[in-house]
Amino acid sequence: MEVYLDNGATTRPKEEVINIMVKAMTDYYGNPSSLHRKGIEVEKLVKKARNQVAKALGADEVEIYFTSGGTESNNLAIFGSLEGNKRKGKHIITTRIEHPSVLNVFNELEKRGYDVSYLRVDKAGLIDIDEFKNTLRNDTVLISVMYVNNEVGTIQPISEITNIINKRKNKPLLHVDAIQAFGKVKINLKKLKVDLMSISGHKIHGPKGIGALYVRKGTKIKSIVFGGNQELGIRSGTENVPGILGLGIAADHVKKEFDNNVNKMRNLKVKLLNGIKNNVEGIKINGFIEEDSAPHILNISFKGIRGEVLLHSLEQEGIYVSTGSACSSRKKSFSHVLKEMFLTEDEMEGAIRFSLSFQNTEEEIDYVIDKLKNIVRDLRKVIGGRG
Template sequence: MEVYLDNSATTKPNIEVVNIMTKALTDYYGNPSSLHHKGVEVEKLIKTARKQLAKALGASEQEIIFTSGGTESNNMAIMGAIESKKRKGNRIITTKIEHPSVLNVYKNLETKGYEVIYLDVDSFGKINMEQLKESISEETILISIMHVNNEVGTIQPVEEIGKIIKNNNENFIFHVDAIQSFGKIKFTPKKIGAHLLSVSGHKIHGPKGIGALYIKKGLKMTPLIYGGNQETGIRSGTENTPGILGLGEAARCLYEDMDNKINKMWILKNKLIEGIKNEIHDIKINGFEKEGSAPHIANISFLGIRGEVLLHSLEQDGIYVSTGSACSSKKNTKSHVLKAMGLKDYEIEGAIRFSFSYNNTLEEIDYAIDKLKKHVKDIRKIVKR
């Protein structure tokens, strides 16, 4: 039996996505910039995909820019905003628990003279709004906050942050990394007050190598890539037609019956957490269990064992989980997210992230709990020897 519980790292593409991408590679192979029929045909299909994604996001198609993925979307948002606002000030506000595709950009900007404020988080991974308010100054040009944390699933109060920014007459830009929240929480960029918002294809059962950036209508952005003026000149380069069509189809599938899909993930998450609490002792749930948390992520520390050992033990039974972010899981470093939340080293070492999809089943969760109980017991016996 195969039980894939690493959906925050990547998801299995829907069959509809695979089919449209295959068509794009075999039939719709024209360059959308070409004037002949093959080019015009692809141009129309890309427009349809843009509409599909815009509809799922509650935005207009003119506000959607296709990118190579979440990392580029985050980089483009931050660097484009900084470049357009650099004459207004040099202060940037973010959090200590952002994804590396955000944090590493800021580390680079610090070397160029920008002042970066890294907000603290509490033991659940949530920011302090008073600290945020106190950090805003006349020099502030950008606030960048992850909507749902990719390791523990904590939801940040982005709507409240958006209201604060609106009250400041929008003198600075608000970027939201929505890569882990799109499709798991119902929201729109307008509702949360985001000027820029990043999403990724392979987190929503779409293809890898494709993402998008929402840019609020009227916001001026400085391009980072110059060329043939594709994507309204913001992101030049021949379009990745298979990826774009795949992302559009993934967004369409996601939008259909979204409430039931979200509810299904909640049922799976609650069942796993309750099963582990009932069957395994000496555990610690990291972040919120229910309210304040996304439905697809559960982070649990199994005390007294190393997460990597448990991960590979579960893998032998066809169960796939992770010890944290896929972007940093192969590095011999402790989770910066769990550190910021105040976890002790031994709690961090035993942390496992379970992340769900609406394609998972209750039978898979039962199987995972049964094998977890066995492996945790066996590993702890070996450790005590």
């Protein structure tokens, strides 16, 4: 049996996504900027996909800009909004557990003269709202906070943050990295009132190489890529039509199947968690596990076992998991997220991330529990014997 539990890294594209992408490459191959019939045909399809993404987010069509993925969306949101609001201040805020596509941007901005405040988190990976309030200054121009943490699934209190920001006279901009949240947390941007939000196609059973940035009407933002003025001049470059159409289909599925998919993922997560707790000793659950956490991410440390060894042992049984985010899991250093959550070195070294999808089944979870308990037992015997 093959069981894929690394959906936080990437998801398997839906069949409808693959079909529309093939259609785009075989039939809808015109350039959306061309004035002839083939171009106009594709332009209408791109418009439809933009509308599908907007509806799934509770946004307006004109607020959606297509990008090459989550990393570009984050870079464009942060660099672009700061460039468009230069006179408002040089103080910016983020958290210590952001994705590298945000943290590395803020590190670069420090070098360019910005004053950066990094919010701490508690043992569950949650920021302190009081610390956030106290960090705000009159010259704070931008705040960037991840909605759902990609390693442990902690959900940050975005609504509370927006309520605090919107009461201020000198309201800073708020960017939300929702790449792990889209499709797992209910998002209605008309109610949430954030200024910028990033999403990615391959996290919602869409294609790789495509993402989108929501820019709230009236938000000043400047391009960081210059060319032919596509995407209303915000993101130049010939549109990735197959990717855009695939993202549109995936976003439409998110909207229509949200409740069913989230309930299924959460039930599978609870089943997996209970199965591990009842069959494997010496574990530590990292982050929240109930309604306060994402329905698809479960991070567990296995005492005395290296996560990389456990990962490859599971792989031999056709089970695919992760030792952290896919963007950093090949590095030897410990997870910056788990460090900030006060885990010991042993706990960090033994951490495994299981990330589920609505495509997973109860039969697969039973299989994982059965194999995992035996693998952990055998690995600990080998380790004990060597000791």
